Amino acid sequence: MDGPGPDRGGESAPEGTQPAPGRPPALTDVARLVGVSHQTVSRVVNNHPGVRPRTRERVLAGLRELGYRPNPAARALATGRSRTLGVLAVAGTLYGPTSTLYAVEQAAREADYQVTVVSLHSLEPAAVRQALGRLLAGGIDGVVAIAPLLDATDALSAVAARLPLVAVEGRPDGDIATVSVDQAHGARTATEHLLAAGHPTVRHVAGPSDWYEGAGRIAGWHAALETAGAVVHPPLAGDWTARAGFAAGCRLAREPDLTAVFVANDQMALGVLRALREGGRRVPEDVSVVGFDDIPEAEYFSPPLTTLRQDFAEVGRQSLRSLLEQVEAGTTSRTPVVISPELVLRRSTAPPP
Amino acid sequence: MDGPGPDRGGESAPEGTQPAPGRPPALTDVARLVGVSHQTVSRVVNNHPGVRPRTRERVLAGLRELGYRPNPAARALATGRSRTLGVLAVAGTLYGPTSTLYAVEQAAREADYQVTVVSLHSLEPAAVRQALGRLLAGGIDGVVAIAPLLDATDALSAVAARLPLVAVEGRPDGDIATVSVDQAHGARTATEHLLAAGHPTVRHVAGPSDWYEGAGRIAGWHAALETAGAVVHPPLAGDWTARAGFAAGCRLAREPDLTAVFVANDQMALGVLRALREGGRRVPEDVSVVGFDDIPEAEYFSPPLTTLRQDFAEVGRQSLRSLLEQVEAGTTSRTPVVISPELVLRRSTAPPP
């Protein structure tokens, strides 16, 4: 037989225009119908110049009549480009990675690229490497890695050597292009906001320190305290979940001189809020709390949470811009893009009692 | 010139084994290196039988030496299959759709399929149609549509006529394969739980009624009340957001005889919780609240939320199973798969005061 695909209807027609074989129409089918060469049809489909308007019209009619759709595999094979980008995403319901994923997809769509997603259910280096391998095997033009792990950098560099790649929320130094939010700046803003309200010092419920965001927020918080000459208590380690926030909050609730907490993300802040309430500490009268992310629910916590908003849509857009620059121009401009978060004041912060 | 791709290094080598041309190795390169035909190499790569162990070994060595990776575009062109599935997903941070997306991706990965995502930022029928069009143009073997809109059914049917398709959370009747959670059953369970605790009736903060889930939860709640002969107040309309929940909660907080609320999802329940507290109603002492979804944060609401857990991982797995059945076997078993949610008891419900 001649290749695959649905069986074509009985090839009985004598010679002329076949009556629609049982497979999707190809360029040649349109060409035959219109009476031009398949190349001319290709030119029309791809908007190439040098087709007479009259011809173009006839071809367009044929295209429409047959319901022609270009075969992406054939295109990719002929051009060496698939117009498909890969996104490496951390699975789960963390606000940041999810929002970034959709933002990237939207930006890609606008640039007429498809997006194939590989999600990461574990952050083991081996799992990251395997996921990147899948991407590499996928016939992709470039990769957006939403890989907030600090030590994923090596694996990413290896991929970046073979393929355009942008790391979102990766360490901005190194030899790969990155787009990230200025975590330290945000954390400093949060801490300074609390110090300015009169709190003697600020405690920190941290994210995992092997995440770029976690480390950056710790650093910013620490720097702000140092600058102000405030006491630096060791941060409480968390893992971004409300559960961890609750656990940390329970410990904090036992400390009598506690007046202000900077929590590394909003989901943990929810847990902290409940722990403080159950520990008999009112927010914000007794203790002030600041989160990070501005998830849509933060405004409806009890009390509404003061937090730092990150513009993930912008992160997505910038990532794509940077990636397509590499894909299309071949340039390798690895200027790190940094986006600043914005403090959103709500009711969870007040001067100390 | 002969096609595209990165420029091959200077073609100066006399005749023998070329010194790695500047493009990724293809089957023929391995074949030449090993001294067999490209077809034999293909057989080894695809684990076809009928290759002598000795030959297979030599080919495998060549494959490894050259770092061969199959070209998916060429494969797709030759076989008519891309081993890529499309997922239509509602963008945003709703727990259900996001969890389902990742679950589908994981299941697809296990079946050795790639997943390309098209996200929906608007639920206008036109937007849905356009998104499906993109999918159709993407050279995909099948579609998982996480499209909870009731009136998307027509657009889906149109696609299903050309391509294997599974609708997740779509109306289980109709001519397309669906996988869904038994929303009405869950809602009935929630309502009955409250009635059994002694509440005379239960109010409902609903999701959008043009969503399958929204409608199903309204129906189940309604049925339970009718069965029990309880008063049926009109449901309060919401849009799944905490903001809408808060608004509804504010109205409910003004009703003196309110003792129990069934909220159509956890995020809205968060808003209801805050509204009730601000309205001076204690939960669960004065008013009981039940949510739906069991998002990871629900356990850390104040108070921890009684809710219905949906097994999205199972939904993802079943969707993929059903889809691959269509893709691979060609069967079109459109038996709707229904998964039951499970009541998770926490501290937001109690007998009426």
Place this chain on the structure above:
DNA sequence: AAAGCAAATGTTAGCGCTAACATTTTGCCG
């Protein structure tokens, strides 16, 4: 009106792979 030229269109080859069929080995039997 013939020549010349640019614009429009056609022809050919090849992207890397798989399927089908053709050919060569092998092992094994009488």
Place this chain on the structure above:
DNA sequence: CGGCAAAATGTTAGCGCTAACATTTGCTTT
């Protein structure tokens, strides 16, 4: 140890498309 089937391998063609080059057409110029 020739011969023969089965196993192993090779050859050919074609998937649908684009790029490069070849040819034709339509138009201007003198």
